[in-house]
Amino acid sequence: MKITVIGSGYVGLVTAACFSETGLDVWCMDTDRDKVDRLNAGRCPIYEPSLPELIARNSAAGRLHFTTDLSVCLDGADVAFIAVGTPEGEDGSADVSYVRNVAHSVGRLMHDDLVVVVKSTVPVGTCAEVESILRDELAARNADFTFDVASNPEFLKEGHAVNDFMTPDRVIIGVQSERARAVMAELYRPFMMSADRILFMDRASSEMTKYTANAMLATRISFMNDIACLCERVGAKVDMVRRGIGMDQRIGPKFLYAGCGYGGSCFPKDVKALIATAASHGCRMDVLEAVERVNARQKTVLFEKISRHFGGDPAGRTVAVWGLAFKPGTDDMREAPSLVLIDALLKAGCRVRAFDPVAMDRAHAILGDAVFFAPDMYAAAEGADALAVVTEWKQFRLPDWKRLHELMASPVVFDGRNVYREETLAQAGFTGYRIG
Numbered sequence: 001m002k003i004t005v006i007g008s009g010y011v012g013l014v015t016a017a018c019f020s021e022t023g024l025d026v027w028c029m030d031t032d033r034d035k036v037d038r039l040n041a042g043r044c045p046i047y048e049p050s051l052p053e054l055i056a057r058n059s060a061a062g063r064l065h066f067t068t069d070l071s072v073c074l075d076g077a078d079v080a081f082i083a084v085g086t087p088e089g090e091d092g093s094a095d096v097s098y099v100r101n102v103a104h105s106v107g108r109l110m111h112d113d114l115v116v117v118v119k120s121t122v123p124v125g126t127c128a129e130v131e132s133i134l135r136d137e138l139a140a141r142n143a144d145f146t147f148d149v150a151s152n153p154e155f156l157k158e159g160h161a162v163n164d165f166m167t168p169d170r171v172i173i174g175v176q177s178e179r180a181r182a183v184m185a186e187l188y189r190p191f192m193m194s195a196d197r198i199l200f201m202d203r204a205s206s207e208m209t210k211y212t213a214n215a216m217l218a219t220r221i222s223f224m225n226d227i228a229c230l231c232e233r234v235g236a237k238v239d240m241v242r243r244g245i246g247m248d249q250r251i252g253p254k255f256l257y258a259g260c261g262y263g264g265s266c267f268p269k270d271v272k273a274l275i276a277t278a279a280s281h282g283c284r285m286d287v288l289e290a291v292e293r294v295n296a297r298q299k300t301v302l303f304e305k306i307s308r309h310f311g312g313d314p315a316g317r318t319v320a321v322w323g324l325a326f327k328p329g330t331d332d333m334r335e336a337p338s339l340v341l342i343d344a345l346l347k348a349g350c351r352v353r354a355f356d357p358v359a360m361d362r363a364h365a366i367l368g369d370a371v372f373f374a375p376d377m378y379a380a381a382e383g384a385d386a387l388a389v390v391t392e393w394k395q396f397r398l399p400d401w402k403r404l405h406e407l408m409a410s411p412v413v414f415d416g417r418n419v420y421r422e423e424t425l426a427q428a429g430f431t432g433y434r435i436g
């Protein structure tokens, strides 16, 4: 079977590489020539553990190809995945124009019967729209190929993407025809050897499942951030509360961590898109509106703590920032809380010395030379009046406290991810601020 993946970003690349690992002939397409050139030169354009090895192995075996030519990709293809971006539109709704463009191109170029699979996160009704675009394009060409449109939202987590794809909790597939169902079942069979975790449903429910999952996870985080605020006021410890409720099997331990806000390419835009979808249907998502408000507030919490520590006037202070990526395990800077903190620090007249194990280039492209990008975590802390930990990379978890104490101008840590225990900071001679 030959499959095509259109869009070679975080989702498209992982999808293509993982399918090629099962022996399929996979053609991965992108309009970004620079990205395709880099891939063809053996360089992975994103940081994602195990992905470079997977790409190298399958490219060398002749099963994985990268091109900007959609026509070549569609030649003899049985399945075409659409994995292009669906960024936030001006009004908060998902911008599906990239998906529509791809649907038009596929309709104009497909040479044979095809199953088109929408993997991008798209609002309810988008698969139906893709179907009607394909029908119109084929009619304009007087072509009568048979095609199906399936929904197959992606649930991978950046930083664990390959593993998530290879051993998914579940695979959600929305189909309208038996043919699409059979093709999708066959494609995912290699990942279902130990347990069948495919859930077939109608397309609208499948599209809705993806948004609901992200909205639920974002809700848990914002809820705990609200609880963390109250814990600070009443003298409780949110970490103990988290453990206490996480042991309840009805609640479970995941996504209950208070911190300096969620970011990334998915939660912020997907929560907004779901609110926008609801609005366009005359509904209000009261819970999600609050989730958003809490998250926006939470991204400012570290700066407020820093400012308060310096008597409300942090101007002229040097702040070291550890962690720039929106979470550990990725170089993705989209909606990263570090950007909100750094922006506030710079506006307040602070100097910023930053370090991230993998996101420095992407951060530099956004922040430019206003920030000093240090070669390592200790260099970032040199002469700093405060250290803010924004991304909980493992290498920050057990720092050399003595060395840090000697390097910093004053030993103060603002722990935005509750990585350090209060006692540890105190014993090392640091003033510590945590969330909740």
Ligand SMILES: NC(=O)c1ccc[n+]([C@@H]2O[C@H](COP(=O)([O-])OP(=O)(O)OC[C@H]3O[C@@H](n4cnc5c(N)ncnc54)[C@H](O)[C@@H]3O)[C@@H](O)[C@H]2O)c1
Pocket (backbone or CB within 6 Å): 006, 007, 008, 009, 010, 011, 012, 029, 030, 031, 032, 035, 083, 084, 085, 086, 098, 101, 102, 119, 120, 121, 122, 154, 155, 156, 157, 158, 265, 266
């Ligand atoms: N990143 C994640 O963790 C994640 C997880 C689950 C779902 N998703 C969803 O998957 C989709 C893709 O996300 P991503 O993070 O991979 O995006 P991305 O921005 O990393 O990649 C999108 C790619 O599509 C390419 N592209 C745009 N228009 C194109 C066209 N007409 N033809 C071919 N390529 C084109 C872009 O050049 C880019 O390389 C989004 O809808 C996102 O919400 C993302």
